Amino acid sequence: MRLFRKQFSALCAVAAIAVLAMPASAQNAPQKIPYPVKVVTLVTHSSPGAGSDVFLRELVRYLQKYVNATFIVENDEGGSGAKAVSRVASARPDGSMLYASSPTYILTSLLSKPANTYRDLEPMANFFTDSEVIYVRAESSIKTVKDLIDRAKTTRGRWGAANPGSLERQAAEQLKIAAKVNAAVVSHEGGGDMMINVLNGTLDMGVGEMEEIRAQYEAKKIRVIATFNGERIPALSDMPTVKESGYNVVLVKFRGIAGPKNLPPAITKIWDDVAQKILADPDYQKVYNAEHLSPHFIGHEQYGPFIAKFAADTGAYLKSTGVIR
Amino acid sequence: MEQFFTAVSMLFTTWVVPAALGGLIWGILGGATPGLSASITMALLLPFTYAMPPMPAIVMLATCYIGAEYGGSIPAILIRTPGTNASAATIMDGYEMNRQGRAGEALGLSLWSGVVGGLFGLAMLILLTEPLSRLALLFKPTTYFGLGILGLSVIASLSSKSLLKGLAAALVGLMISTIGTDPISGVSRFTFGAPDLLDGIAPLFVMVGLYAMTELMMRAGIMGNIIKPNASIRVRLPRLPMMKKVARSQAIGCGIGTVEGLMPGAGGTVAAFIAYNECKRWSKTPEEFGHGAPEGVAGPEAANNTVASASLIPLLSFGIPASNSGAVLLGGLLIHGLLPGPRLFEQNSDVVLGIYVGSFVADIAQVVVGAVILPLCVWLVNRPKPYRSAFILALILSGVYTVHMSLFDVGIVLASGMLGYFMKYFGYPFLPAVLGVVLGNLVESNYRRSLVLSGGDLGIFLEDPIAIGFFIAAALIMAGALLAEWRASRVRKAVSA
Numbered sequence: 001m002r003l004f005r006k007q008f009s010a011l012c013a014v015a016a017i018a019v020l021a022m023p024a025s026a027q028n029a030p031q032k033i034p035y036p037v038k039v040v041t042l043v044t045h046s047s048p049g050a051g052s053d054v055f056l057r058e059l060v061r062y063l064q065k066y067v068n069a070t071f072i073v074e075n076d077e078g079g080s081g082a083k084a085v086s087r088v089a090s091a092r093p094d095g096s097m098l099y100a101s102s103p104t105y106i107l108t109s110l111l112s113k114p115a116n117t118y119r120d121l122e123p124m125a126n127f128f129t130d131s132e133v134i135y136v137r138a139e140s141s142i143k144t145v146k147d148l149i150d151r152a153k154t155t156r157g158r159w160g161a162a163n164p165g166s167l168e169r170q171a172a173e174q175l176k177i178a179a180k181v182n183a184a185v186v187s188h189e190g191g192g193d194m195m196i197n198v199l200n201g202t203l204d205m206g207v208g209e210m211e212e213i214r215a216q217y218e219a220k221k222i223r224v225i226a227t228f229n230g231e232r233i234p235a236l237s238d239m240p241t242v243k244e245s246g247y248n249v250v251l252v253k254f255r256g257i258a259g260p261k262n263l264p265p266a267i268t269k270i271w272d273d274v275a276q277k278i279l280a281d282p283d284y285q286k287v288y289n290a291e292h293l294s295p296h297f298i299g300h301e302q303y304g305p306f307i308a309k310f311a312a313d314t315g316a317y318l319k320s321t322g323v324i325r
Numbered sequence: 326m327e328q329f330f331t332a333v334s335m336l337f338t339t340w341v342v343p344a345a346l347g348g349l350i351w352g353i354l355g356g357a358t359p360g361l362s363a364s365i366t367m368a369l370l371l372p373f374t375y376a377m378p379p380m381p382a383i384v385m386l387a388t389c390y391i392g393a394e395y396g397g398s399i400p401a402i403l404i405r406t407p408g409t410n411a412s413a414a415t416i417m418d419g420y421e422m423n424r425q426g427r428a429g430e431a432l433g434l435s436l437w438s439g440v441v442g443g444l445f446g447l448a449m450l451i452l453l454t455e456p457l458s459r460l461a462l463l464f465k466p467t468t469y470f471g472l473g474i475l476g477l478s479v480i481a482s483l484s485s486k487s488l489l490k491g492l493a494a495a496l497v498g499l500m501i502s503t504i505g506t507d508p509i510s511g512v513s514r515f516t517f518g519a520p521d522l523l524d525g526i527a528p529l530f531v532m533v534g535l536y537a538m539t540e541l542m543m544r545a546g547i548m549g550n551i552i553k554p555n556a557s558i559r560v561r562l563p564r565l566p567m568m569k570k571v572a573r574s575q576a577i578g579c580g581i582g583t584v585e586g587l588m589p590g591a592g593g594t595v596a597a598f599i600a601y602n603e604c605k606r607w608s609k610t611p612e613e614f615g616h617g618a619p620e621g622v623a624g625p626e627a628a629n630n631t632v633a634s635a636s637l638i639p640l641l642s643f644g645i646p647a648s649n650s651g652a653v654l655l656g657g658l659l660i661h662g663l664l665p666g667p668r669l670f671e672q673n674s675d676v677v678l679g680i681y682v683g684s685f686v687a688d689i690a691q692v693v694v695g696a697v698i699l700p701l702c703v704w705l706v707n708r709p710k711p712y713r714s715a716f717i718l719a720l721i722l723s724g725v726y727t728v729h730m731s732l733f734d735v736g737i738v739l740a741s742g743m744l745g746y747f748m749k750y751f752g753y754p755f756l757p758a759v760l761g762v763v764l765g766n767l768v769e770s771n772y773r774r775s776l777v778l779s780g781g782d783l784g785i786f787l788e789d790p791i792a793i794g795f796f797i798a799a800a801l802i803m804a805g806a807l808l809a810e811w812r813a814s815r816v817r818k819a820v821s822a
Contacts, residue, residue, distance in 0.1 A: 079524075083520075197466070215665055
């Protein structure tokens with residue numbers, strides 16, 4: 001079955017190149033960056049159609065355009081990412097097998113004792129920050145973060161977050177501490193549940209990824225009042241950040257690439273290069289702007305410390321709330 | 326009217342028919358493979374659709390869901406293994422019919438009920454999306470808690486022999502459901518540091534272990550054939566008197582399936598079990614249930630096939646997936662740049678129309694595909710016992726292994742099989758345990774979520790009229806079961822005295 005799936009994803013990749021790369025190569029045939037191996041497997045713990053899977057499959061289209069190699073996406077589900085991490089950690093460090101990194105692999109490392117943790121992977125390059133926002137239903141009287149906090153001071157605030165171990169919940173809890181209010185933070189299983197509870201007024205607000213709530217946002221059933229990003233979202237420049245609103249809570253839900261330890265510098269350098277080129281590609285920009293992903297390049301040198309700090313902060317948060325000891 | 330002609334011309338001018346047939350066949354095969362749930366069957370199909378144009382791609386996924394919900398009943402009837410979560414309810418009477426040599430009849434019934442349920446769900450989707458999507462917004466955490474309690478109350482009336490043993494089995498199921506990440510606080514419970522347990526234990530694996538593995542072990546211990554071989558491998562669609570007989574059960578199944586389809590998280594499994602219970606209560610011959618009652622197949626099968634279409638209502642109108650299968654379909658829509666939600670109907674009306682037409686084609690084509698596949702399946706399970714048992718074992722374990730390529734999952738199935746063997750040996754019913762595993766998380770997380778919302782005040786449950794309705798229904802079911810138990814014990818006493 002695995003063999004079958006592998007072959008199939010290869011087939012898909014080939015089809016995708018055929019369809020997508022053709023016009024590009026016909027126009028100006030950009031000089032492709034040489035790569036030491038012919039086939040690169042990008043592993044994700046996401047199931048097909050979920051977050052990291054969609055990220056990788058879109059990315060592959062543009063990787064093909066700039067890099068002289070064939071890219072394959074494989075879904076190694078199970079164990080909340082532990083399986084995918086183990087597989088990449090034990091792969092040969094020649095750039096042929098890489099992992100789509102997101103906060104999940106750090107959370108799994110902190111919450112359980114997997115055979116390989118985030119420390120066994122080499123962070124290579126970051127591509128994006130998902131835009132985490134606070135949203136309220138269209139009829140709500142809450143217009144700003146201040147309204148929200150005032151509401152939580154006078155009545156019992158009811159705030160929603162997607163999953164208990166998620167960054168969204170961390171954001172809500174940290175906002176609660178920063179604003180010194182005692183709101184109830186209700187965690188859900190996935191964003192769908194929470195959306196219904198925001199729409200029917202059970203919750204005052206929800207914290208979610210812009211991409212997840214886009215449908216309701218575009219249909220004007222909900223309003224977004226602030227983002228937890230460090231900077232404003234380019235496509236929604238009217239919306240303030242939570243930090244600007246006076247509460248020092250910043251959240252970076254990163255999306256990038258990690259590989260096995262001991263990767264030769266030549267390979268990490270290629271990825272530094274490629275990441276910047278791809279993020280500047282006008283076609284790709286159109287795609288990721290529509291999804292409200294904020295481009296956020298971090299090169300190999302700074303990505304390691306970034307991940308280490310992220311893990312330290314998250315670990316401290318989980319300890320402070322009693323989730324881990 | 327204009328829409329109707331567009332739909333008809335779609336049949337001949339687009340790829341909708343091949344896509345619907347492809348999705349349906351894949352779905353039936355995946356659904357019929359033990360261990361592959363409907364959502365996994367769809368997830369395996371998803372990469373195939375990346376390179377396709379959006380409309381046929383989405384049609385293929387939607388019809389795959391229809392096929393999988395139907396396909397799950399095939400192994401449930403033939404080898405006592407639920408192909409999908411929702412088909413576990415079909416085992417009770419479907420497998421019993423098979424044991425009596427009525428496999429062809431049971432398969433025909435489930436096929437017919439699948440078509441009825443599918444068409445009913447589709448009609449709801451086409452005609453009532455707007456009002457029903459408003460209904461979906463009424464469901465709060467308290468409502469889900471009420472639903473969960475209603476589901477659990479079914480245990481009382483389905484633990485036919487001993488209520489005490491039924492409750493004990495339910496407790497085991499509920500305990501299994503607490504393994505994994507705590508749904509509210511995020512603390513890991515009973516995972517012993519194993520990342521494989523972080524996501525909890527999949528109910529389907531427990532069901533496959535309890536039903537199929539146990540059955541294989543029991544049979545291995547008995548010489549000869551305990552199953553009456555099917556004289557004919559022909560699959561018989563029900564004739565008019567039978568159609569009339571099961572119509573009431575199907576109506577109950579369709580109604581319950583529609584409501585459950587609207588509720589994210591509830592899904593076809595709960596629908597099928599509640600439908601089974603209700604069919605039994607409203608039946609003229611409730612004593613036949615569990616001994617091969619045709620209504621016991623028709624009700625749950627109509628329910629879970631209705632869910633396959635009805636759950637598209639919240640998905641298409643809000644972009645909110647009502648189940649794992651819905652989530653895969655959502656992924657498919659996103660990959661093709663389609664944003665489900667209120668605007669989908671305006672901006673991509675061709676895709677929506679395609680789903681309607683495709684689902685219709687798939688519902689009708691089920692009969693044809695079933696007529697081709699089913700005799701082969703019946704023939705397969707009619708092979709001599711050693712071959713059949715080995716084949717089933719290999720099929721189950723490889724099916725389960727394929728899901729995550731994980732031996733851990735295989736271990737869970739084997740362990741559930743051992744548990745099931747002892748439960749069976751000491752006369753503990755499986756059904757309560759299965760309901761416990763399926764509903765434990767729903768009940769627990771929504772109970773706690775409600776209390777977090779209210780600050781610990783239990784009064785919140787009385788503020789939700791729908792929840793109160795569920796509680797009352799649950800109380801009635803339990804009271805009825807207790808009364809029946811009490812009467813039965815008086816009869817026993819009278820007889821022995």
